[in-house]
Amino acid sequence: MTTHFQGRISELSERLMDDTDSGVWDVHDRAVAMAERDEPVYLLSVGDPDLPTLPSTIRSAIDSLEKGRTHYAPGRGEINLRTTIANIETASSGKPCDPNEIVIFPGATNAIYSVLACLLNPGDDVVLAEPMYIGYEGILRALNVNKVSFDLDIGNGFAFDVEAVKAAITPKTRVVFINTPGNPAGNMLTQDQLRELAAFCLERNLWLVCDEVYSMITFEDTHVSLRRAAASLENVIVVDGLSKSHAMTGWRLGWTVCNTTMADRLLDFTSSTIFGCCQFVQDAAAFALSNDEEYIAGVRQEYRVRRDYVCERVAAISGLSCQVPKAGMFVMINVSAVAASGIDFAEELLDAESVSVLPGVGFGACCSDYVRVSLAQPINVLTPAFDRIERFLSR
Numbered sequence: 001m002t003t004h005f006q007g008r009i010s011e012l013s014e015r016l017m018d019d020t021d022s023g024v025w026d027v028h029d030r031a032v033a034m035a036e037r038d039e040p041v042y043l044l045s046v047g048d049p050d051l052p053t054l055p056s057t058i059r060s061a062i063d064s065l066e067k068g069r070t071h072y073a074p075g076r077g078e079i080n081l082r083t084t085i086a087n088i089e090t091a092s093s094g095k096p097c098d099p100n101e102i103v104i105f106p107g108a109t110n111a112i113y114s115v116l117a118c119l120l121n122p123g124d125d126v127v128l129a130e131p132m133y134i135g136y137e138g139i140l141r142a143l144n145v146n147k148v149s150f151d152l153d154i155g156n157g158f159a160f161d162v163e164a165v166k167a168a169i170t171p172k173t174r175v176v177f178i179n180t181p182g183n184p185a186g187n188m189l190t191q192d193q194l195r196e197l198a199a200f201c202l203e204r205n206l207w208l209v210c211d212e213v214y215s216m217i218t219f220e221d222t223h224v225s226l227r228r229a230a231a232s233l234e235n236v237i238v239v240d241g242l243s244k245s246h247a248m249t250g251w252r253l254g255w256t257v258c259n260t261t262m263a264d265r266l267l268d269f270t271s272s273t274i275f276g277c278c279q280f281v282q283d284a285a286a287f288a289l290s291n292d293e294e295y296i297a298g299v300r301q302e303y304r305v306r307r308d309y310v311c312e313r314v315a316a317i318s319g320l321s322c323q324v325p326k327a328g329m330f331v332m333i334n335v336s337a338v339a340a341s342g343i344d345f346a347e348e349l350l351d352a353e354s355v356s357v358l359p360g361v362g363f364g365a366c367c368s369d370y371v372r373v374s375l376a377q378p379i380n381v382l383t384p385a386f387d388r389i390e391r392f393l394s395r
């Protein structure tokens with residue numbers, strides 16, 4: 001049947017069709033298709049923790065469902081969860097945090113989208129460091145804002161340089177966006193850097209937004225929150241969530257911490273777009289955050305063992321190199337000595353050995369010679385995967 005329908009889609013939707021990350025997900029998509037066909041494949045390209053959600057958290061969600069907590073929730077989020085988060089914030093920042101400074105979202109991704117939608121007009125500039133989390137790209141494109149990026153100091157553990165932020169500011173900059181601990185590089189900003197950046201942004205009337213979703217997955221150093229470091233919290237917005245720390249990606253639970261005036265703006269936005277998050281998920285989230293000390297220590301230790309294992313294997317393979325990440329769930333491996341690019345390496349590795357890694361270029365052009373390996377696989381998967389990487393390179 002022929003149709004004459006000529007309805008258009010929006011410019012926003014068209015911008016999201018723009019395939020600027022072409023090639024980055026090809027290897028992963030092919031590997032997932034292989035797994036679906038039950039072919040043996042080693043998926044080191046995933047960012048979804050393999051660890052289980054704490055069983056008592058699952059029990060708490062079931063209890064909540066059985067109590068009938070299946071209705072609309074307050075737009076800002078359930079008071080019990082917001083109080084739990086505010087108390088954690090007060091303790092970690094050393095500054096009093098009120099539950100009305102917290103807004104709950106279905107995941108950090110939605111929280112970041114909402115924050116940036118409330119701060120930016122089309123054409124405004126956002127300053128951020130590369131390599132950066134791939135997910136930011138689509139948000140910036142949807143909002144039609146310009147990414148003004150600078151490179152982390154790759155040779156120096158992907159260190160962050162506050163002076164590079166200052167140099168990147170344009171007359172159109174409204175927001176400086178940071179991510180500590182960082183995906184993909186596992187780098188961390190220091191307390192001094194955060195303090196200086198917050199003061200600089202305040203002086204220049206810029207918002208400073210910080211994604212801290214890996215705050216609990218740190219190894220030698222402890223995470224310093226932007227709210228602890230900043231002398232004034234007026235222009236500071238922190239985003240966090242349970243996806244990574246509590247292996248709860250599918251529960252979709254994140255939040256923002258900011259001043260109450262801005263929280264009211266976020267409430268207006270989320271009331272029009274989300275209309276509240278699941279009650280039972282929020283109940284389980286409050287439970288998880290109140291009963292997680294041992295669990296988080298175990299998660300940290302597990303990723304640390306995996307990180308050490310991967311870094312040792314990389315060091316022993318001629319032609320590969322990496323810097324030991326301080327935090328997070330990933331290791332960036334430099335493949336420039338053995339491949340024309342990270343994309344070539346990843347494609348050929350999958351074809352030859354059924355091991356899937358993510359080309360670094362997806363995180364920024366500065367990482368085109370890198371691939372990202374995920375630690376979201378147990379040692380008994382990492383071991384044969386690295387045996388295969390070794391065999392691939394010895395050919």
Ligand SMILES: Cc1ncc(COP(=O)(O)O)c(C=O)c1O
Binds near residue numbers: 109182
């Ligand atoms: C730095 C960073 N921020 C945000 C997210 C998304 O978190 P959520 O699952 O809460 O949307 C991810 C997921 O990989 C991430 O790496």
